[in-house]
Amino acid sequence: MMLGKENFTSSRQIRSERISSLSVLSFSEAICNFGAKEHIISVSYQYFPRLKPYGDRAVLVEFEQQIDDAINARVVALQRALAGTPGISCLIPAYCSLTVVYQPDVWSYARLETHIKACFPLRAETAAAEGRRLYLPVCYQPAFAPDMPQVAAHTGLDGATIVDLHCKATYRVFMLGFLPGFVYLGKLPPALYCPRKERPRLRVPACSVGIAGFQTGIYPVEAPGGWQLIGRTPIPPFNPEHESPFLLESGDEVSFYPISEDRFHQIARQWKRGEYPRQLLYEQAE
Amino acid sequence: MNKLSELHFLKAGLQSLVQDQGRMGYQAYGVAVGGFLDEGAAKMANWLVGNELGGPVLEITLMGPAIAFGEDCQIALTGANLSPRLNGKALPMYESLHIPAGSMLDFGRPLNGCRAYLAVGGKWQLPQWLGSYSAAPQTLAWLTPESVIKKNSLLRIRTRPPIPPRCIPEKYRPQYGKWQDIRVLPGPEFGQFSRFAIGHFFSYTYPISPQSNRMGYRLQGKIADFHPKEEIISSGSVPGTIQVSNEGQPIVLLADAQTSGGYSRIANVISADMPLLAQMKPGDEVHFVPVSLPQAEKAQQQMLELQARLLGH
Secondary structure, three states, X not given: OOHHHHHXXXXXXXXXXXXHOOOHHHHHHHHHOOXXXXXXXXOOXXXXXXXXXXXXXXEEEEOOOOOOHHHHHHHHXXXXXXXXXXXXXXXXXXOOEEEEEEOOOOOOHXXXXXXHHOOOOOEHHHHHOOOOEEEEEEEOOHXXXXXXXXXXXXXXXXXXXXXXXXXXXXXXXXXXXXXXXXXXXXXXXXHHOEOOOOOOEEEEOOXXXXXXXXXXXXXXXXXXXXXXXXXXXXOOOEOOOOXXXXXXXXXXXXXXXXXXXXXXXXXXXXXXXXXXXXXXXXXXXX | OOEEEEEEEEEOOOEEEEEOOOOOXXXXXXXXXXXXXXXXXXXXXXXXXXXXXXXXXXXEEOOOOXXXXXXXXEEEEEEEEOOEEXXXXXXXXXXXXXXXXXXXXXXXXXXXXXXXXXXXXXXXXXXXXXXXXXXOOHHHHHHOHHHXXXXXXXXXXXXXXXXXXXXXXXXXXXXXXXXXXXXXXXXXXXXXXXXXXXXXXXXXXXXXXXXXXXXXXXXXXXXXXXXXXOOOXXXXXXXXXXXXXXXXXXXXXXXXXXXXXXXXXXXXXXXXXHHHHHOOOOOOEEEEEEOOHHHHHHHHHHHHHHHHHHHOO
16 A cells, blocks of 8 residues: 555655765666566665764664655665674664664674665565554544643544544554653644644643654553643553554554543443453454 | 572662563564673672672662661672661672671762672572563553562572682772763764764763663753754664763663654764663763774774673673
8 A cells, every 4th residue: 555655755865865975886776676576675776875884783764855745665675684694782773763772792893784775675565464453443432532622623624523633534653652652653634734732741641642743652551741632542552461462563554533421431341351362352343 | 508588678778670681572562771881890790709790789879778687698798889788887889799688788978980899699589670680761660560669678698608708819900980981982974964963972971860761861051053853753773872862961871761753873882882871870971082983893802801801701
């Protein structure tokens, strides 16, 4: 589903590649892969990332500096390609960059740089493997949506339309950060764009669903925060006591559906007891 | 001979945390690495009592706790000299020590450095979170309650027979300065700073602000001629990154820092100098010295070789 978008943006990206980083490698890569279109994420999209030392234990791989589904898909594809490499101690995917932290007794910067470059072109199957899609229930009732009036005032939409728009879109998990399990989801329908609160709240309750700028997100724990709160999900994105504590990861796709307060409490209770059928997370709501 | 020994904290001290080598591998989910800030000193402490080098130690910051020992223990103290005392008598550092049951360990004035490491021989009995005993960053401390020492905390350790006493030779014990040259590499956004800003950054000496913690050291003073770009798209952070706030204030990220950020990164502290930096106190002054990547890699290699030679690892 992302291919169309990639092709749409490709000519500009090719130009920027020519200008900013036309290396011998990326050029020959573009030529030799020309005939193998279907196996490559997008041949026409051979923007070669820039690699930089990031201290003496990390490599920063910078893709085109734009927040865009297709660019983020390449970040995740590179993350998957490098996952499990001996001597790489962690990978931090972000919107349009990947931080690769390595063990200095295994890798030198120069050797790792060569190794990372050899991952290109990124293979289509690596990208295809990322396609988890989740459906999360959100209660948008006033008790959980303290900023709905402000959002309505700012966007000129009524509450029902805001909920409708927020639920209609499919969001990509661009990255996690700020707090363990905090997901940056985008992009919102432009009609919902709203600035952050001028005065951040000192305590945002866990599981609050907020919007800010072009993004929406879920607070994994109670924390200070400045996003406009329009609802709450009974499904915690962060379960520290679970063996795999994180519900979502970069590259996942998420959409929301509205539930009543009663249903919210019911699901929250089920989740707490470990009785919520997890397959429901992957099924579109009725 | 394997006994369960209880360390009873009569005083918590300013900040006493259980730390090990950290929880590497969960940064993609927004979890800070954490772990001991002075890796060299912490590993020496573990070696002196025969524990795994990357295993848990107590990281004691400036004002130490008071600890009553329930059973005989083998311990070692390294890192900052915070005037350790056993039953009121001064204790040596950087050597294996026998602590008889019923003894009281406490600390006096901080003399040199910021963080002391206390290792106790045996298996520490407290829960891990994501494969590490390290205390979670301050705001998330509730995730690892037993790794954050409070008054009347009990730390249980399954002790074993002591190893033959060991000692770190004097010349290998780090000395921590109030004024320190710290070597750095150019950061990812180095090229966006003007020549004047860079010249100023390397000639200025920055005092460490009291608003510093394990997430980062705020430095007092501003980078001259700094014009922040309108928007930097957030990307991953690593400890040692020196980022510049929109007001021009440099902040050095430490082990508990968030895993991503959106500020300009002027430089990165080299790994070999991170322990020296982490031992600096608020008010101490840091001066940054640029080095090349090969120089940083060489310094790191030398550090690893020294550790291998000294600690047999």
